Amino acid sequence: xxxxxxxxxxxxxxxxxxxxxxxxxxxxxxxxxxxxxxxxxxxxxxxxxxxxxxxxxxxxxxxxxxxxxxxxxxxxxxxxxxxxxxxxxxxxxxxxxxxxxxxxxxxxxxxxxxxxxxxxxxxxxxxxxxxxxxxxxxxxxxxxxxxxxxxxxxxxxxxxxxxxxxxxxxxxxxxxxxxxxxxxxxxxxxxxxxxxxxxxxxxxxxxxxxxxxxxxxxxxxxxxxxxxxxxxxxxxxxxxxxxxxxxxxxxxxxxxxxxxxxxxxxxxxxxxxxxxxxxxxxxxxxxxxxxxxxxxxxxxxxxxxxxxxxxxxxxxxxxxxxxxxxxxxxxxxxxxxxxxxxxxxxxxxxxxxxxxxxxxxxxxxxxxxxxxxxxxxxxxxxxxxxxxxxxxxxxxxxxxxxxxxxxxxxxxxxxxxxxxxxxxxxxxxxxxxxxxxxxxxxxxxxxxxxxxxxxxxxxxxxxxxxxx
Amino acid sequence: xxxxxxxxxxxxxxxxxxxxxxxxxxxxxxxxxxxxxxxxxxxxxxxxxxxxxxxxxxxxxxxxxxxxxxxxxxxxxxxxxxxxxxxxxxxxxxxxxxxxxxxxxxxxxxxxxxxxxxxxxxxxxxxxxxxxxxxxxxxxxxxxxxxxxxxxxxxxxxxxxxxxxxxxxxxxxxxxxxxxxxxxxxxxxxxxxxxxxxxxxxxxxxxxxxxxxxxxxxxxxxxxxxxxxxxxxxxxxxxxxxxxxxxxxxxxxxxxxxxxxxxxxxxxxxxxxxxxxxxxxxxxxxxxxxxxxxxxxxxxxxxxxxxxxxxxxxxxxxxxxxxxxxxxxxxxxxxxxxxxxxxxxxxxxxxxxxxxxxxxxxxxxxxxxxxxxxxxxxxxxxxxxxxxxxxxxx
Numbered sequence: 001x002x003x004x005x006x007x008x009x010x011x012x013x014x015x016x017x018x019x020x021x022x023x024x025x026x027x028x029x030x031x032x033x034x035x036x037x038x039x040x041x042x043x044x045x046x047x048x049x050x051x052x053x054x055x056x057x058x059x060x061x062x063x064x065x066x067x068x069x070x071x072x073x074x075x076x077x078x079x080x081x082x083x084x085x086x087x088x089x090x091x092x093x094x095x096x097x098x099x100x101x102x103x104x105x106x107x108x109x110x111x112x113x114x115x116x117x118x119x120x121x122x123x124x125x126x127x128x129x130x131x132x133x134x135x136x137x138x139x140x141x142x143x144x145x146x147x148x149x150x151x152x153x154x155x156x157x158x159x160x161x162x163x164x165x166x167x168x169x170x171x172x173x174x175x176x177x178x179x180x181x182x183x184x185x186x187x188x189x190x191x192x193x194x195x196x197x198x199x200x201x202x203x204x205x206x207x208x209x210x211x212x213x214x215x216x217x218x219x220x221x222x223x224x225x226x227x228x229x230x231x232x233x234x235x236x237x238x239x240x241x242x243x244x245x246x247x248x249x250x251x252x253x254x255x256x257x258x259x260x261x262x263x264x265x266x267x268x269x270x271x272x273x274x275x276x277x278x279x280x281x282x283x284x285x286x287x288x289x290x291x292x293x294x295x296x297x298x299x300x301x302x303x304x305x306x307x308x309x310x311x312x313x314x315x316x317x318x319x320x321x322x323x324x325x326x327x328x329x330x331x332x333x334x335x336x337x338x339x340x341x342x343x344x345x346x347x348x349x350x351x352x353x354x355x356x357x358x359x360x361x362x363x364x365x366x367x368x369x370x371x372x373x374x375x376x377x378x379x380x381x382x383x384x385x386x387x388x389x390x391x392x393x394x395x396x397x398x399x400x401x402x403x404x405x406x407x408x409x410x411x412x413x414x415x416x417x418x419x420x421x422x423x424x425x426x427x428x429x430x431x432x433x434x435x436x437x438x439x440x441x442x443x444x445x446x447x448x449x450x451x452x453x454x455x456x457x458x459x460x461x462x463x464x465x466x467x468x
Numbered sequence: 469x470x471x472x473x474x475x476x477x478x479x480x481x482x483x484x485x486x487x488x489x490x491x492x493x494x495x496x497x498x499x500x501x502x503x504x505x506x507x508x509x510x511x512x513x514x515x516x517x518x519x520x521x522x523x524x525x526x527x528x529x530x531x532x533x534x535x536x537x538x539x540x541x542x543x544x545x546x547x548x549x550x551x552x553x554x555x556x557x558x559x560x561x562x563x564x565x566x567x568x569x570x571x572x573x574x575x576x577x578x579x580x581x582x583x584x585x586x587x588x589x590x591x592x593x594x595x596x597x598x599x600x601x602x603x604x605x606x607x608x609x610x611x612x613x614x615x616x617x618x619x620x621x622x623x624x625x626x627x628x629x630x631x632x633x634x635x636x637x638x639x640x641x642x643x644x645x646x647x648x649x650x651x652x653x654x655x656x657x658x659x660x661x662x663x664x665x666x667x668x669x670x671x672x673x674x675x676x677x678x679x680x681x682x683x684x685x686x687x688x689x690x691x692x693x694x695x696x697x698x699x700x701x702x703x704x705x706x707x708x709x710x711x712x713x714x715x716x717x718x719x720x721x722x723x724x725x726x727x728x729x730x731x732x733x734x735x736x737x738x739x740x741x742x743x744x745x746x747x748x749x750x751x752x753x754x755x756x757x758x759x760x761x762x763x764x765x766x767x768x769x770x771x772x773x774x775x776x777x778x779x780x781x782x783x784x785x786x787x788x789x790x791x792x793x794x795x796x797x798x799x800x801x802x803x804x805x806x807x808x809x810x811x812x813x814x815x816x817x818x819x820x821x822x823x824x825x826x827x828x829x830x831x832x833x834x835x836x837x838x839x840x841x842x843x844x845x846x847x848x849x850x851x852x853x854x855x856x857x858x859x860x861x862x
Contacts, residue, residue: 002639004637004638004639005638005639005640006635006638006640009638020469020472020473114658114680115655115658118651118654118655118658186469187472188472189471189472189475192472192475192476193475196476196479207637207638211637445483445486446486449483449486449487449490450486450490452634452637453487453490453494453630453633453634453637454490454493454494454498454630454633456633456634456636456637456638457637458506458619458636458637
């Protein structure tokens with residue numbers, strides 16, 4: 001079930017109403033039931049897979065906690081990590097790794113293994129990358145002694161499957177989510193009101209802006225070579241905001257849905273296009289994933305404390321893995337690596353240029369946004385050949401003559417969304433809306449509702465990050 | 469708790485009022501443009517139901533013709549109009565349409581009372597619906613185009629227009645994407661038993677338990693002397709025709725619902741079974757594949773008889789299969805016919821529609837009503853002959 005589906009908008013109020021009449025102490029049981037229903041609505045088999053992964057991590061963490069012998073603790077840690085990664089590999093990367101090899105062909109010939117090829121080729125269990133990372137963070141934290149393991153399996157299952165953040169994050173840490181899920185806190189009107197505000201603004205960003213942009217970008221990428229120079233750049237620009245508003249909108253919807261139950265999820269975005277360098281950009285973009293990589297990959301391999309060579313290695317490793325995390329495609333690896341190189345360029349070279357000027361500060365912001373926009377071509381292209389073609393066109397060769405058609409309304413929505421987010425809202429949307437005079441706030445609500453209902457994007461697109 | 473519920477309900481009412489206002493605005497200013505953009509057939513359906521004595525619902529078989537050999541371009545429904553000049557024939561035709569979409573189209577029938585209409589109209593009408601056996605198979609059911617068809621079909625409804633628009637934005641239709649459909653198709657070929665085991669009234673004899681085994685076997689035959697074009701064609705024929713219908717088939721269920729809806733709307737309904745390319749099917753596989761066509765035909769006929777629907781049976785239409793060239797697609801299984809077959813199908817419909825048999829007069833359009841065989845086309849017959857010889861088919 002996706003947040004931009006009719007089913008979800010029936011599901012959410014029902015779950016919410018039952019939650020309120022449910023006995024306070026065991027409300028989490030209802031949330032667990034609802035979360036598994038939410039996930040299995042999409043495919044029942046995948047709920048079983050999530051259950052299995054969660055059980056394994058819960059059990060491994062218990063064994064780690066029980067033992068004082070280092071090798072035993074380490075063995076359980078690696079059993080958990082390897083089984084999580086193995087599962088991820090099987091469903092997400094197996095086909096990519098096999099390619100058109102004979103093994104792939106013979107697996108497809110067999111009645112017993114053909115389904116693995118089919119599944120990996122065409123469908124990935126929703127949110128597998130998100131909940132796997134969330135689950136891994138728990139086991140590692142227990143191993144490090146940062147968390148005490150959860151004794152109750154059902155409670156751990158809820159931590160992994162809590163429906164607002166299940167399919168596309170934010171990737172929450174055990175301590176933060178656990179302390180909220182099981183404290184018998186009953187949501188206040190303030191929580192509910194803020195939750196509703198985030199829901200409406202998130203839906204506006206996703207349905208009215210990102211989905212409309214998706215229609216234009218899809219049209220360009222269906223046949224890039226027929227478009228001219230300006231259209232190529234415009235499509236790259238629009239895709240940048242499609243990805244951003246799609247995922248930012250989704251994150252707000254997740255936060256809004258969780259707030260209805262009194263749960264505060266972390267902010268996943270913090271005005272990334274105001275960043276003045278790529279390192280800063282990644283502190284503001286998909287924050288839950290960036291911090292995950294920082295804590296579980298970057299710091300363990302050396303971080304920034306062991307000199308520039310180790311730092312460069314750690315950065316490239318993080319971005320390579322992050323690229324691969326985004327999708328089993330060579331283009332995603334290129335995307336990750338290009339981000340890594342730009343990160344190092346900004347970290348070691350660009351950082352040393354110090355000019356005290358407002359113009360320079362603005363230039364740095366534009367440069368960072370531009371760098372990101374250009375590398376996103378890898379992210380959007382289906383193949384390296386297509387990415388090369390688009391880059392060539394951006395440089396002025398192999399151009400077609402057609403103009404990309406972007407409706408006036410799409411520009412209007414985009415400007416409203418971006419200006420609101422970057423320039424007007426100095427805090428999160430719910431707090432900002434709450435401080436406005438009632439008539440202004442309701443005028444904005446009417447605008448959001450009208451835009452969603454009358455002009456929502458018609459293209460058949462799930463959330464961009466849903467596929468990860 | 470009570471305060472929260474009260475606050476939420478009061479805001480919901482306000483939002484509902486806003487939405488009702490937007491519905492009026494949308495209907496007046498934007499709806500027609502959206503219909504043009506997202507559901508181009510909708511206005512055609514409205515006018516067909518409004519003005520037609522006979523409404524012909526069909527897919528590409530109605531209008532397809534071979535631009536090189538067909539000297540007559542008239543569709544089946546055009547020919548029907550020539551046969552019945554006293555009746556107004558309206559056609560709704562679109563590529564890859566199927567009973568699931570025709571069923572939804574009936575929502576727009578004037579005899580169907582809308583949500584905010586006080587009473588329904590009563591219009592005497594006959595609906596002729598082309599039944600294409602191939603559209604019941606996995607290749608058609610799991611077609612990658614289905615999401616866009618279903619998006620169009622959202623507009624085949626009398627619900628408030630804004631709700632339709634909102635449903636489109638929130639993807640409230642079967643929006644499984646092309647990849648997911650591809651997976652389901654492969655899963656079907658791999659897992660559904662086509663050996664006909666356990667069937668008591670109809671015997672199927674085939675060494676392949678699943679379509680996938682059959683397809684794999686075809687692919688593994690590496691003999692270079694087998695014509696590649698025919699190999700591809702054989703693969704396509706198995707994928708399109710090797711299935712056995714049952715009552716759980718989604719198209720069968722749609723057809724049944726169409727009968728029920730038409731009964732409810734007091735509309736005459738005629739199913740006419742379109743002829744498949746039996747000539748090529750037999751040419752490629754003898755009876756091994758044709759038996760599936762025969763079974764599915766038999767199954768549908770039996771169901772149609774049970775449901776009490778009028779049937780025009782063109783499955784074995786002589787004009788369609790006496791010469792292979794009468795199918796305009798030579799290398800892929802379709803139900804696209806040349807003018808002679810389209811005319812013959814139309815002619816077969818006439819006696820069922822008109823009560824007085826004396827009304828039936830044959831038509832002789834001024835132009836040549838036969839295909840122009842003097843134009844040489846790369847017909848598949850000769851290569852099928854090579855294939856048959858090498859495959860040692862009887």
